[in-house]
Amino acid sequence: MLSRLLAITVAFGLSLPSTLLAAEKEVVVYSARNEHLIKPIFDNYTEKTGVKIKYITGEAGALLERVQAEGANTPADMLLTVDAGNLWQAVQTGVLQPVESETLNANVPANLRDPENLWFGLSVRARTIVYNTQSSALEKLSTYEALAEEAWKGKLVLRTSKKVYNQSLVAALIAEHGMEKAEEIVRGWVANLAVDPFSNDTKAIEAVAAGIGEATVVNTYYFGKLIQEKPELPVAIFWPNQETGGVHQNVSGAGIIANAKNKEEAVKLLEWLASEEAQGQFAALNMEYPVNPKVASDPVVAAWGTFKGSQLNVAKYGELQAEAIKLMDRAGYK
Numbered sequence: 001m002l003s004r005l006l007a008i009t010v011a012f013g014l015s016l017p018s019t020l021l022a023a024e025k026e027v028v029v030y031s032a033r034n035e036h037l038i039k040p041i042f043d044n045y046t047e048k049t050g051v052k053i054k055y056i057t058g059e060a061g062a063l064l065e066r067v068q069a070e071g072a073n074t075p076a077d078m079l080l081t082v083d084a085g086n087l088w089q090a091v092q093t094g095v096l097q098p099v100e101s102e103t104l105n106a107n108v109p110a111n112l113r114d115p116e117n118l119w120f121g122l123s124v125r126a127r128t129i130v131y132n133t134q135s136s137a138l139e140k141l142s143t144y145e146a147l148a149e150e151a152w153k154g155k156l157v158l159r160t161s162k163k164v165y166n167q168s169l170v171a172a173l174i175a176e177h178g179m180e181k182a183e184e185i186v187r188g189w190v191a192n193l194a195v196d197p198f199s200n201d202t203k204a205i206e207a208v209a210a211g212i213g214e215a216t217v218v219n220t221y222y223f224g225k226l227i228q229e230k231p232e233l234p235v236a237i238f239w240p241n242q243e244t245g246g247v248h249q250n251v252s253g254a255g256i257i258a259n260a261k262n263k264e265e266a267v268k269l270l271e272w273l274a275s276e277e278a279q280g281q282f283a284a285l286n287m288e289y290p291v292n293p294k295v296a297s298d299p300v301v302a303a304w305g306t307f308k309g310s311q312l313n314v315a316k317y318g319e320l321q322a323e324a325i326k327l328m329d330r331a332g333y334k
């Protein structure tokens with residue numbers, strides 16, 4: 001239909017009505033964030049601007065492979081993914097292009113975006129300690145590093161080292177302490193395990209709730225989801241490292257595809273996602289924290305208390321990812 005209209009207008013030297021042009025604007029997003037976390041926001045944007053958003057969702061690694069395989073023919077304009085480690089991987093494969101935007105630079109703190117502007121954090125995920133409130137954990141809790149001490153023998157629960165979240169956590173330890181000290185800490189964690197590492201954060205929290213161990217390290221939104229379903233569980237959040245480097249932070253974030261067909265519209269969408277208008281909803285849908293410092297956290301999230309977050313640039317997690325994986329392997333962290 002459109003091509004026919006175009007043919008007619010070209011033939012008669014007319015211009016297309018602007019409403020028709022506006023209706024054709026679209027952005028294609030490949031998203032590692034699940035549909036229920038993005039659809040309400042994209043719907044709002046379309047309603048506001050008339051710009052259509054097409055998206056596919058999938059696992060972070062699979063989406064990246066797909067963009068690479070599609071090369072110049074990719075329909076994707078934006079890659080939306082989770083964890084700075086994955087965003088760093090995307091940079092390494094060359095599928096992203098830099099974006100110079102004062103709006104983005106103003107709305108996304110420098111430590112939560114790529115130093116070369118290849119991606120921008122859109123929500124903060126705090127990886128913190130969750131402990132059993134019926135145990136003596138709280139008396140012992142202080143830092144991630146202290147979980148390696150003798151007092152935690154047989155009381156620590158961890159998720160597998162295969163998950164990028166823990167690779168980023170260990171990368172942060174390397175950045176802060178150097179390789180040798182970081183390895184000593186991770187060896188201490190492994191020596192203190194109550195049980196073999198779990199496949200996901202939720203199982204780790206459930207083990208702590210069941211008294212299998214006294215504390216674990218997880219992203220707060222998993223705590224939030226579990227406690228909404230089972231408010232009776234004897235678990236609570238602890239904010240570690242408040243006298244030192246701060247709570248480990250990661251991001252979900254997005255970048256513009258190097259071969260984007262709709263770059264201009266994709267950048268506008270990215271800017272909007274980081275704006276005061278969209279940030280509250282973007283973060284709240286997954287019980288995360290806004291990156292935009294002008295935006296308040298959702299009340300459910302705010303109820304967990306305030307904390308000092310790490311100021312380390314999250315891009316470091318990618319740079320040190322390979323070293324972190326090797327370190328965890330040496331330390332016997334499965």
Ligand code: FE
Nearest residue numbers: 082165219222
């Ligand atoms: Fe997650």
